[in-house]
Amino acid sequence: MVKIKNILLSNIVPIVFVVLCVSAIIIADIPINFLVVEIITRITRNSFLVLSLLIPVVAGLGLNFGIVLGAMAGQAAMFFAIDWGMSGVTGLIISCLLATVIAILLGFLSGLLLNRAKGKEMITSMILGFFANGVYQLFFLFFIGSIIPFSTKTMLLPDGVGLRNTVDLWGTLEGVLNNIWIIRMGQYGMIRLYMVPLIIIIVLCLFIFFLFKTKLGQDMRAVGQDMYSSEVAGIDVDKVRIIAVILSTVLAAIGQIIYLQDIGTINTYNSHEQVGLFSIAALLVGGATTRKASIWNAIIGVILFHTLFIVAPSAGNKLFGQPQIGEYFREFIAYAVIAFALAMHGLETKKSMAIQKAK
Amino acid sequence: MEKILEMRNICKSYYGNQVLTNVNLDLFPGEIHSLVGENGSGKSTLMNILFGMPVIQNTGGFEGEIIFEGKPVIIDSPRKAMELGIGMVHQEFMLLPGFTITENIKLNREITKKNFLSRIFGKSLETLDIPRMRKDARKALDTVGMTTLDEWIPVAGLPVAYKQFVEIAREIDKKNLKILVLDEPTAVLSESEVKGFLEVVRFLSKEGIAILFISHRLSEVLEVSDRVTILRDGFVVDHGPISSFNAISIAEKMVGRKVEILELPKRGKNLDETDVIMSINDLHVLMPGEMVKGFDIDIIRGEILGIGGLAGQGKLGIANGIAGLFPSNGSVYFEDEPFQLNNPGFALNKGIVYLSEDRRGVGLLLDESVEINITATAIQAYGEFMKWLLFLKIYDKKAIRQHAIKMIKELDIRCKSPSQPVRRLSGGNQQKVCLARAFTLKPKILFVSEPTRGIDVGAKKLVLDYLVKMNREKGITIVMTSSELAELRSICDRIAIVSEGKPSAILKPTDSDAEFGMAMAGKFQEVIMGER
Ligand SMILES: Nc1ncnc2c1ncn2[C@@H]1O[C@H](COP(=O)(O)OP(=O)(O)OP(=O)(O)O)[C@@H](O)[C@H]1O
Ligand SMILES: [Mg+2]
Numbered sequence: 011m012v013k014i015k016n017i018l019l020s021n022i023v024p025i026v027f028v029v030l031c032v033s034a035i036i037i038a039d040i041p042i043n044f045l046v047v048e049i050i051t052r053i054t055r056n057s058f059l060v061l062s063l064l065i066p067v068v069a070g071l072g073l074n075f076g077i078v079l080g081a082m083a084g085q086a087a088m089f090f091a092i093d094w095g096m097s098g099v100t101g102l103i104i105s106c107l108l109a110t111v112i113a114i115l116l117g118f119l120s121g122l123l124l125n126r127a128k129g130k131e132m133i134t135s136m137i138l139g140f141f142a143n144g145v146y147q148l149f150f151l152f153f154i155g156s157i158i159p160f161s162t163k164t165m166l167l168p169d170g171v172g173l174r175n176t177v178d179l180w181g182t183l184e185g186v187l188n189n190i191w192i193i194r195m196g197q198y199g200m201i202r203l204y205m206v207p208l209i210i211i212i213v214l215c216l217f218i219f220f221l222f223k224t225k226l227g228q229d230m231r232a233v234g235q236d237m238y239s240s241e242v243a244g245i246d247v248d249k250v251r252i253i254a255v256i257l258s259t260v261l262a263a264i265g266q267i268i269y270l271q272d273i274g275t276i277n278t279y280n281s282h283e284q285v286g287l288f289s290i291a292a293l294l295v296g297g298a299t300t301r302k303a304s305i306w307n308a309i310i311g312v313i314l315f316h317t318l319f320i321v322a323p324s325a326g327n328k329l330f331g332q333p334q335i336g337e338y339f340r341e342f343i344a345y346a347v348i349a350f351a352l353a354m355h356g357l358e359t360k361k362s363m364a365i366q367k368a369k
Numbered sequence: 370m371e372k373i374l375e376m377r378n379i380c381k382s383y384y385g386n387q388v389l390t391n392v393n394l395d396l397f398p399g400e401i402h403s404l405v406g407e408n409g410s411g412k413s414t415l416m417n418i419l420f421g422m423p424v425i426q427n428t429g430g431f432e433g434e435i436i437f438e439g440k441p442v443i444i445d446s447p448r449k450a451m452e453l454g455i456g457m458v459h460q461e462f463m464l465l466p467g468f469t470i471t472e473n474i475k476l477n478r479e480i481t482k483k484n485f486l487s488r489i490f491g492k493s494l495e496t497l498d499i500p501r502m503r504k505d506a507r508k509a510l511d512t513v514g515m516t517t518l519d520e521w522i523p524v525a526g527l528p529v530a531y532k533q534f535v536e537i538a539r540e541i542d543k544k545n546l547k548i549l550v551l552d553e554p555t556a557v558l559s560e561s562e563v564k565g566f567l568e569v570v571r572f573l574s575k576e577g578i579a580i581l582f583i584s585h586r587l588s589e590v591l592e593v594s595d596r597v598t599i600l601r602d603g604f605v606v607d608h609g610p611i612s613s614f615n616a617i618s619i620a621e622k623m624v625g626r627k628v629e630i631l632e633l634p635k636r637g638k639n640l641d642e643t644d645v646i647m648s649i650n651d652l653h654v655l656m657p658g659e660m661v662k663g664f665d666i667d668i669i670r671g672e673i674l675g676i677g678g679l680a681g682q683g684k685l686g687i688a689n690g691i692a693g694l695f696p697s698n699g700s701v702y703f704e705d706e707p708f709q710l711n712n713p714g715f716a717l718n719k720g721i722v723y724l725s726e727d728r729r730g731v732g733l734l735l736d737e738s739v740e741i742n743i744t745a746t747a748i749q750a751y752g753e754f755m756k757w758l759l760f761l762k763i764y765d766k767k768a769i770r771q772h773a774i775k776m777i778k779e780l781d782i783r784c785k786s787p788s789q790p791v792r793r794l795s796g797g798n799q800q801k802v803c804l805a806r807a808f809t810l811k812p813k814i815l816f817v818s819e820p821t822r823g824i825d826v827g828a829k830k831l832v833l834d835y836l837v838k839m840n841r842e843k844g845i846t847i848v849m850t851s852s853e854l855a856e857l858r859s860i861c862d863r864i865a866i867v868s869e870g871k872p873s874a875i876l877k878p879t880d881s882d883a884e885f886g887m888a889m890a891g892k893f894q895e896v897i898m899g900e901r
Contacts (some may be wrong), residue, residue, distance in 0.1 A: 225481050227494040232465055232476060239463040242424060243477040244448035 024297040027314040031321070038324035045320065047201050052316035054188070054207045055272045059289045060308045062213055062261035066131075067303040068222065069254035070234030073290050073351070076120045076135035076255065079142050080262025081282035083112035088183060088267060088276065089150075089173065093162045097182040099190070102271065105183065116142075117259030122253030127236065132300070132352065139286055150278060164279075177276040184274040198328070207268055214261070215305050230254055234301070237341040291315060291344035294351045318343060371439065373398045373579050374419075374548060379433035381414055381425070381603075383793065386785065388414050389431070389603045396548065401570060401580045402589040403611070406600030407623055407825040408797030409783035412583050413460055415600075416550045420457045421451045454547035456540035458554050460583075460796040460823075462532055466525035471499075471506040473524055474539040475478030480505070509538035512572070514565045528658035529727050530556040530680055537566070541573060549573060549583045553796065555589060556823040557726075559680035559852030567593050585797070585825050587616045599623055624827040633860065634841055636671075640862065646670040647708070647814060648847050652699035653870075654683070660687040661697070662870030668814065668848060673840050675861030675878075676850040679889050683870035684724055684850050688816040692723035694718050704813075717750050721873075724807040726818035726850070733791050733799060739785035740773035743805045751810065776805040779835055781828050797823050804832060808839060815839070818850040833860050854885060 018025065035045065059077070066074040087109035092102045108354025120138055127134040154160050163170065165177055176234040178184075188204040195201040221227040229250045232240045241247045266285060270276055293303060296311020319340050374396040381389040389411045403410050417424060418431050421444040425431060434441055437453055444450050451456070464473050481495035482485075506520040513534050523533060533554060540549055551570070555563050563586075570593055574580055584590055589596060596607040599622045605658050607622050609649060609842055647668040654661035661683040668674055678684040690697035693713035701708040709715040716723070733742055747753040748764070754772070756765040773787040784794055784803045791802055800823045807817065820836065821829045837860050839845045851857050857864050858878040866873045868891030874882060 110584055220486070220496075221494075223496050224487070224494045225479055225497065228472070228497060229477070229493075232468070235465045235467050238423075239465055240477075242447045242459070242463050244446075244451050245477050246448075 021297050023295060023350075024251040024310060024314060027295050027318065029316055031120070031317045032155060033320060035327055037328050038321045039328070040321055043196060043200055046315070047198070048320045048346060049313060050203065051203065051272070053312055054211070055269050056202050056289070056292065056316065057211045057267050057309060057312050058207075058214060058264060059265035059285060060217065060292050060312055061211070061305065062258050062265050063289060063293050064218055064303050064305065065221070065230065065254050065261075066258045067293075067300065068227075069230040069251055069300065070235050070301070071124060071135075071236065071251060071254060072132040072300045073293070073348075074135055074255065074258050075139050075286045075290065076124075077262035077265075077289060078139040078282050078286045079116045079120060080113050080259040081266040082142060082146050082260070083116055084109045084263040084266030085270065085276055085278075085282055086112060086146075086150075088179075088262070088270060089154075089165070089177065091180075092177070092182050093160055093165070098186055098197060101183050102186045102267065105267055106181060106264055109267060110260050113263035116255055117256030118252060120259065121255035125248045125251055136286075138366040143283065146282075147279060163268070173279055174276045177278055179271065179274050179276065183271050186271050187268060188267040188272060204272075208269065209270070218305060226250070226253065236340075244328060267277040287344055291347045294347045299354065300351055315344075370397050372396065372436075373438055375436040376415070376419065377434050377436065378462050379415065379418060379431060381411075381418060381430050381431040383414075387603060389418075392433075392600070392605055394598055394605075396579045396581065398547070398579050399574050400595045401575045401582055401593050402572050403582045403584065403594040403597040404600065405587070405590055405597060405619060405623055407783075408801070408823075408828055409795040410600040410623070410758065411603040412600055413552055416552055416581065416583070416729055419444065420447045420550060421448075421549075422457060423447075434809055442881060451543070454543075454545040455550065456543050456546050456548070457550040457551060458533075458536045458540055460552040460556075462536065464532055464535060469521050470510070470518070470527075470535050471503050471520045473535060474506040474509055474520075474542050475502045475799055478543065503842070505542055506538070509542040510534070512541060512571050512838075513538050526657055528656075528685070530559065530562050532656060533557050534566075537569065541569075544604065547869065548579045549843040550583075551620060552583045553585065553823055554582075555584050555586060557819075560854070562591060562680045572656040580864045585823065585829075587619055587826065589727060590619070590798065591616060593808070601625055617751075619627070619746060620826045633837060636841060640669055640671055644670045646704060648702040649687075649691070650696060650700045650702075652687065652690055652701065654695050654697040656683075656686040656689050656695040658687040659683050659689070661867075664699075664867065664872055665872065666865055666872060666875070668846060669862075670846055671840070671844050672862045673836070673847045673849065673860055675857035675864035676848065677852070677857050677864055677889070678867035678873070680852065682868050682891075684852075684867040685818060686852055686870070687867070688723055688818055688848065689725070692725075692816060693724075694725070694777055720811075720813035722807055722810045722812035722815050724803065724815070724817040724820070726822065733802060736790050738788045739777070739782065739784050739794070739802055740769050740792055742791050742802050743773050743776055743809055744769050747809045748804055749759055772809065773805075776809065779831065780808075781831055797825060797828070800824055801828065801832075804835075808835060811843060812845060812850060814846045816848045816850070819852065819853070820849060820851070821856060829856075836860060 039337055047074035060081065062077055063074055066072065087105045090108060093104040096104050120135065121137060124134055151172040155166050160166060165174055166172065167174055176354045187206045191205040193203040193205055195203065222231065229245050231247060233247050233250045237247050266282065269293065270281065291306055292311040292315040295315045296307035296309070298307035298311065322340045323333040326339060327333040372395050377396040379389055392415060394415070404415070406412050419435065426445060435443070435444060440452065444453070450773060454600045465476065468815065480498040482498045484666050489493040503520055510520055515531065515534050515538065518531060524535060527535070537554065540546065555566060558566055559580050567589065570580055570582065590886055595895050596608065596610050597614060597619065599606050599619060601623060607872040650662055650665045654666045658681055664687055676684050676687060686695065689695045690710065691701065693711050693716055697710045699710065701710060704717055718849045734745065744754050748755065755762050770787055776782070777784065777787060780801045781860060782805065783798050791799055794802065804820060807815065820830050822900065833856065836847055836849065840847050849861065861878055863875055864878060865875050866885070866888035868889065873891050874888035876888060
């Protein structure tokens with residue numbers, strides 16, 4: 011009995027979400043076929059980004075809100091690849107390579123910063139994300155076309171400086187990965203499996219699994235448990251943490267490219283912003299905490315979180331006659347889940363709040 | 370023979386507070402060299418310097434030089450120390466609770482094998498060779514006598530003594546080990562475990578490993594060491610071959626005065642044997658390594674009850690079970706009302722306070738001040754040290770300060786001021802803060818396990834004195850679990866000996882050594898039966 015209770019309690023978040031999803035599906039009365047198609051799309055689109063969060067959690071850095079930096083790197087690389095006239099698979103590969111280079115640099119810098127803010131990594135990475143967003147805007151709004159040459163005039167704002175709000179990937183990078191190999195299933199072949207992104211995601215899962223069986227992964231797990239003891243054991247704690255952040259940023263950059271080629275358009279100034287928020291929310295919904303996360307948390311989280319995303323508007327419509335409410339509801343859920351996780355984290359690390367006041 | 374290590378004119382100060390002054394220490398291969406001194410005399414600091422611990426670097430380094438195998442060396446990180454072949458078992462545990470024993474023993478020295486990714490990206494992506502790591506861990510555990518301990522279980526939840534042996538196993542698994550520093554390794558061990566442990570130490574010294582051994586138990590020091598260095602307030606007051614010392618001369622050199630013998634004050638009125646405060650019947654506690662399998666006793670109001678026995682026989686489990694820290698069942702009555710087991714809150718509310726033997730586990734707030742640590746539980750659990758300011762309840766800082774100063778004096782806690790963070794105290798003085806915190810409460814029953822663990826000879830007496838004082842002046846019933854029989858016999862009214870999880874005998878402190886011996890071995894009943 012006690013055991014069952016414990017299992018239920020420790021998985022309370024995913025359980026609540028299963029209940030929420032099932033009730034929303036029933037209320038919204040959505041055709042199952044449609045739902046399956048949508049969920050598969052979302053898995054293909056988002057899993058990679060969510061998986062990029064795992065490594066820092068294991069290495070004790072908590073939820074890496076800094077993956078927005080990776081996302082920015084991914085986008086930026088795509089802009090340049092397009093401008094250089096690349097398209098198709100080559101364009102995508104070039105984007106990935108360029109994104110990786112930028113992400114390594116950004117990851118290294120954020121790693122340095124996070125090492126100076128031990129114990130406050132999450133808030134630091136969140137603020138870093140905001141800061142980087144400012145730099146990003148400055149760069150693509152004012153520098154592109156003025157200081158930095160950019161030849162594709164159609165992507166620029168009318169006065170030739172700064173990128174347009176949306177960049178259409180049609181004919182360049184849209185669906186490049188998706189279209190390499192598609193398997194159709196179900197009635198009229200409605201369910202389409204984009205095999206290449208799926209395979210890439212599986213490979214990433216295998217890589218993460220493999221990583222934690224290596225010396226580097228073992229160091230990360232050790233550092234994640236107890237930095238002090240690890241350092242005394244001779245592990246270069248700072249280096250391990252920097253590597254973790256770099257890996258996470260690089261994966262986020264590639265994840266963002268996979269995401270955008272699926273969506274087909276880049277919202278120049280917004281696409282990256284919510285990546286951190288929604289990926290983290292998805293991971294948490296899957297049952298991860300700030301200290302513990304697994305591949306399964308990521309996959310289950312993507313499924314549950316996005317199911318809710320898909321059905322919430324219809325459910326809101328059915329219940330209140332307004333799809334808008336459902337929209338608000340999912341934003342609300344995303345923030346609520348993160349707030350809940352951070353609160354739990356805060357509780358765990360600072361049980362001494364009452365005593366603090368005495369000072 | 371050539372010296373393997375020389376530490377010359379070592380000086381160290383923490384935040385302007387000189388804790389080591391011109392300390393010299395030398396070491397020969399294969400030698401067992403003991404380092405003794407009061408709590409806070411600088412033993413751990415000296416060893417931390419030798420091991421390049423971060424705390425030394427972060428507080429401005431040290432002065433003096435270290436000569437290793439005849440060459441001056443700079444040891445500025447634990448990694449550097451390890452490369453030279455220096456290993457250290459720290460006063461506090463350095464184990465990762467979520468890792469298995471094997472992973473802990475092999476931490477940062479994992480055995481790996483090549484794979485195709487590691488050929489491209491380098492050594493750090495080599496896969497762990499778990500079977501070989503387990504084999505090494507197994508061998509190391511066997512060497513330290515832990516032959517029955519599974520090497521693939523997590524460290525979390527192991528009894529403290531096992532954790533200690535795992536730490537030692539980790540050090541001896543290091544193939545290039547030349548110097549092994551043992552900072553109070555025996556503090557968490559019982560007498561019988563110590564015996565096995567000293568065997569291991571002798572074995573290592575025969576292998577040519579030089580050993581620096583820190584302990585507050587002078588009998589051990591006299592038993593194993595070749596030489597001894599005595600520290601007092603950061604100065605070396607004496608050193609030399611062990612044969613030129615005895616327990617009394619060492620103790621006096623350490624403390625700088627004569628060590629007194631404990632005398633028990635008389636009770637105001639005698640104990641009423643029919644006034645049972647807690648009745649324990651058929652108590653079973655599921656504590657790994659310290660299983661209780663049907664323990665019963667009636668605790669008399671106002672007594673000091675001792676619980677003794679060999680390690681692993683379950684003596685530690687009893688108090689842990691009552692305090693609700695490990696799953697237990699049985700029928701327990703407290704002041705004639707049923708007592709809820711498995712409920713730590715219940716025990717605390719009823720006025721039952723428990724001071725665990727695992728002081729790390731009960732958590733001092735290391736970055737908080739001494740005074741806050743001493744009064745924290747009293748404030749949180751019982752709302753003491755609060756006062757009304759108009760209609761607001763606030764902390765009574767004056768009362769907190771006064772009480773802290775009193776406890777600091779009573780237990781001789783060596784600190785700069787009550788507002789000093791606990792992190793900056795020596796290990797033994799941190800223990801004293803733990804004790805002070807428990808003693809601050811005014812419980813009906815105080816369960817205290819291993820109260821003098823890690824505490825120097827002089828301060829031991831203070832701690833026992835204080836327990837007696839609480840008992841005599843405030844009438845607090847005390848149940849003291851200890852692996853030091855002498856300690857139990859010095860202050861207890863009765864001593865229950867536990868064997869195989871069951872009570873084997875209840876003895877008076879005046880009973881003979883032979884009787885205690887038999888009770889510990891679980892043979893008491895048989896012998897008594899035979900005599901009748
Ligand atoms: N991190 C620190 N910051 C400031 N002062 C410290 C720190 N660690 C130890 N000290 C001080 O240094 C002195 C020596 O402490 P040390 O830990 O070396 O004592 P010790 O001999 O090991 O005692 P014990 O037997 O209690 O372990 C003490 O006065 C202590 O308060
Ligand atoms: Mg010490």
